[in-house]
Every structure is written in C-alpha cells, then in structure tokens.
Ligand SMILES: NC(=O)C1=CN([C@@H]2O[C@H](COP(=O)(O)OP(=O)(O)OC[C@H]3O[C@@H](n4cnc5c(N)ncnc54)[C@H](O)[C@@H]3O)[C@@H](O)[C@H]2O)[C@H](O)CC1
C-alpha cells in the first residue's frame with residue numbers, strides 16, 4: 037500500500053499522541069537504514085562515509101545513521117546544511133548535540149566542507165517529506181556534489197528533490213542507489229526507481245492503530 041505525505045504526517049502525529057515519541061521513530065528509522073548499509077557493506081569499518089543532513093527530521097534520521105555507524109568503526113563525516121541554531125526540530129537538534137560530543141565524528145557546516153573528501157558511501161539526509169518548491173542553497177550545491185561522486189548513495193526516506201506524492205522532481209534532485217523509506221511506501225516513489233534505486237520500506241515501530249482514521 038502507498039500513502040501520501042499528508043497521511044504519513046497524520047500517522048506520525050497519531051503515533052506520537054499514543055505515546056510513541058518522534059525521537060524513537062527517528063532512532064528506529066536511522067537504525068533500519070544502518071541495517072541495510074551493513075547488508076551491502078559487511079566491511080563498513082573500512083569505509084569512509086559522508087552524511088549530508090538538512091535541518092529537519094530527514095536530517096535528524098541521517099544524524100542517527102552517523103552515530104550508529106561509528107559503532108561499526110566506519111570513518112564518518114557529517115555535513116550539516118546550515119547553522120546548528122537553525123535546526124528546525126527538537127528531534128534533529130537532540131541528535132546533533134550528541135554528535136557534537138563525539139570526537140569520532142568529523143563535523144562540517146556546508147558543501148565546502150565536503151569537497152576534498154574521497155568517500156565510499158554517501159547518506160542523503162537533505163530533504164524528505166518536508167520539501168517545498170525549488171531547491172535553495174546550500175542544499176542545491178550539496179545535491180550537485182552528491183550526484184558528481186561515484187560513491188554509493190543511500191537516500192533517507194526519499195531522494196532529496198523528489199516529490200514523494202507526485203514523483204515529480206524539483207530543479208535539482210539526488211539519484212540514489214538505494215532509498216530506505218519509513219513506515220509505508222510513499223505514493224510517488226514506485227514510478228521513480230530511476231531516482232530511488234532499490235527501495236526498502238522499513239517499519240519504525242509506529243503502532244498500527246495510529247493508522248485508524250487515516251488509511
Ligand atoms: N513520517 C514518519 O513517521 C517519520 C519521518 N521522519 C523523517 O522526517 C522527515 C520529514 O521531516 P520534516 O522536518 O517534516 O521535513 P524535511 O526534513 O523533509 O524538510 C524540512 C527542512 O527542509 C527545508 N526545506 C524544505 N524545502 C526546501 C527547499 N526546496 N530547499 C531548501 N530547503 C528546504 C525546510 O526549511 C526544513 O528545514 C521524513 O522525510 C523522514 O525522513 C522521522 O524522523 C521518523 C518518523
């Protein structure tokens with residue numbers, strides 16, 4: 037079954053109201069991505085990983101991926117696309133503040149902090165279901181950078197720049213090798229495997245009753 041962005045946000049809110057907080061949804065989302073990364077790269081401890089994080093919860097998911105991957109010995113660089121003080125959500129900010137305390141993770145603050153980096157894996161946590169309109173800077177430059185590399189690209193929830201409802205793209209968009217989308221397939225994704233790559237749908241612990249009245 038495929039759902040709309042509006043339905044996803046309603047389900048997320050219902051889950052939160054039932055007592056399953058967004059912070060845990062985010063943790064489960066990031067952990068589910070790491071499982072898929074480990075499937076593809078059992079030797080991830082020898083890999084250099086570049087994580088792009090936007091200022092919303094798509095970025096928050098990516099910060100969780102970064103933290104979990106350090107536990108497997110991967111060399112992690114996280115590039116936040118903006119000022120930490122501009123992070124939009126408490127869930128994303130909480131994860132950023134943890135990374136700030138982790139010497140094992142290199143932190144950057146814009147695409148310029150990522151250019152001299154020969155990476156094996158890129159995590160696209162720039163934009164997810166909260167995308168609106170044409171891509172603004174520095175997100176646009178980050179997307180260009182991602183597409184220029186021949187690193188393995190895995191998208192958080194949606195390839196950044198793809199409209200999850202329609203499958204249309206903004207002026208810039210990530211072409212991913214794999215997309216891990218959460219809870220249920222988003223309506224506009226199956227027809228855009230050219231951008232999503234292989235799509236995995238991962239449950240993140242939201243009670244199914246959160247769908248009552250929505251689906
Ligand atoms: N649905 C769930 O159960 C869960 C979803 N998770 C993740 O959360 C994102 C959605 O997060 P949200 O904060 O609502 O939006 P985004 O992070 O996708 O984007 C908002 C962020 O991006 C900026 N922005 C929007 N449009 C543009 C643009 N055209 N150019 C530049 N910047 C743009 C906006 O200003 C905000 O800063 C979902 O995709 C999942 O990944 C939860 O973490 C887990 C549960």
Ligand SMILES: [K+]
Nearest residue numbers: 160163194196
């Ligand atoms: K994304």
